[in-house]
Amino acid sequence: METTDAFIGLTCVDCGETFDAETGTHRCPDCGGILDPDYDYDAIDLSRRDLESRPFETMWRYAELLPFARDSAVTMDEGATPLVECPALAEEMGVGRVLFKDEGRNPTGTFKDRGQTVAVTAAAQHGATDVALASAGNAGQAAAAYAARAGLASHVFLPARAGFTNKAMVNVHGGDMTVVEGRIGDAGAAYADAMETEDWYSVKTFVTPYRHEGKKTMFYEIAEQLDWDVPDAVVYPTGGGVGLVGMHKAAKEFRDLGLTDDLPAMYAAQSTGCAPIVEAWDEGEDAHEAWETPDTICGGIEIPDPGASPMILDALRESDGGAVATSDEDILDSAVAVAQKEGLEMGATAAAAASGAWELAQRGEFDDDDTVVLLNTGAGNKDDDVLRSHLMGMGV
Structure with a gap:
């Protein structure tokens, strides 16, 4: 993987075990806890002046504190919002x-774009061909967009109550959309069922780190x-x-x-x-x-x-x-x-x-x-x- 210099891997917030980002992709394999990206902060030399000298045009200007460098990111210049x-x-x-x-x-x-740019970058670097998630709406639209940007297939599970814009744009971005009767929990259950048989890379909240x-x-x-x-x-x-x-x-x-x-x-x-x-x-x-x-x-x-x-x-x-x-x-x-x-x-x-x-x-x-x-x-x-x-x- 093409990672930034200070990014040292993933730490489980529950059991404290650490994992290399090459092999630790989602939840903790030991206890199922959430993995959190970790850094060698002593190796980060970043000043106010450094940041002020950079164009304020994308969130990737903070790459020293992100897992991946801007030139390897799946990005559409998200962030830098007023x-x-x-x-x-x-x-x-x-x-x-x-x-x-x-x-x-x-x-x-x-703001879902900020999360999906990093999550889909990780998916691409792990060699994924398909990404998947359950979403209330906006994260599904963002995932479909960033998957399209990366040349990946996307599979989005939405509850029936998700907004028309989200549903329409998942389709427009070429996503495979499953609309589930009920609420977000029902969409999540359908997603979980599909993940049992499909080799899709999850970009679901707090499943991806x-x-x-x-x-x-x-x-x-x-x-x-x-x-x-x-x-x-x-x-x-x-x-x-x-x-x-x-x-x-x-x-x-x-x-x-x-x-x-x-x-x-x-x-x-x-x-x-x-x-x-x-x-x-x-x-x-x-x-x-x-x-x-x-x-x-x-x-x-x-x-x-x-x-x-x-x-x-x-x-x-x-x-x-x-x-x-x-x-x-x-x-x-x-x-x-x-x-x-x-x-x-x-x-x-x-x-x-x-x-x-x-x-x-x-x-x-x-x-x-x-x-x-x-x-x-x-x-x-x-x-x-x-x-x-x-x-x-x-x-x-």
Whole structure:
């Protein structure tokens, strides 16, 4: 494999065993735990000046802290998304600044591209011919796109409720799509059945070690865009929690390398219709209990049984953050409010971050001089039908 100099392999977050990246491809072969890319940080010589001298045009500018070099990556120049000032929202929330990290500007319209560029690069370097995953929608579209870029076949299992755009674009990218009646768990079961007989390379969340590794670059960019000042809070719409786990890892890396001074408080935002992380947080648990009856319009965060919940909860505790759940109505209202007050288009699922931030502000969680970053994980036009239907239901 063509790896970067400091990348030394994969470490199991459960049993601590380490594996060479050539042979360790997915879950820990010893205990089934999640594998996390590991680096010799002493070998990384990276300064603020080094980064500032590079064009701000792709997440691969942080290659020293990624497993693969840019010239070997399956990439469409994802990342380098804007961090947009939102003065009207800051005034309403009673904080110093609100900033909107707009991941909707990525090639397929969501932050999923950051994870799939690294995961599909790993697949290509391992000699895969086919990649596969179950997805609520956006990750499936991204996987099909990056597989096409790499010349690989893709097999995407989606629940029937996945959005039309996702289904259409999986087809457009040439993916083999299986639409399963029910919800994400049903799609996951169909995917698991297929994987028992097919020799496909999984790019499923926290099965491949590389999706959270790509998403950590969101924090690198935020820190640099804020002139190396760490935001007081990052509010993230949380389903599987891949981006939250990745950003927390990135914040620790930048701090330990001396590029920043502190960690941002990470907040997981969920819907009250499916909030296993919030429930576990409120009860002081180290892991979640599966949500028995998920019921939310926010399909991207309707993950009733997030397998990485211990990592998510650790990130919340280590960063002195928290978790918050708001109703679907409040979430959709927030997407509309962001569009009407700031002109920014927020995906319906992503708007859990805005709704959650408003709720946290009302609870007094933020100080009046805090800088709060909202992660807009997907473009508004991914869910335009949902947002329009919400407006029509309000008589607008």
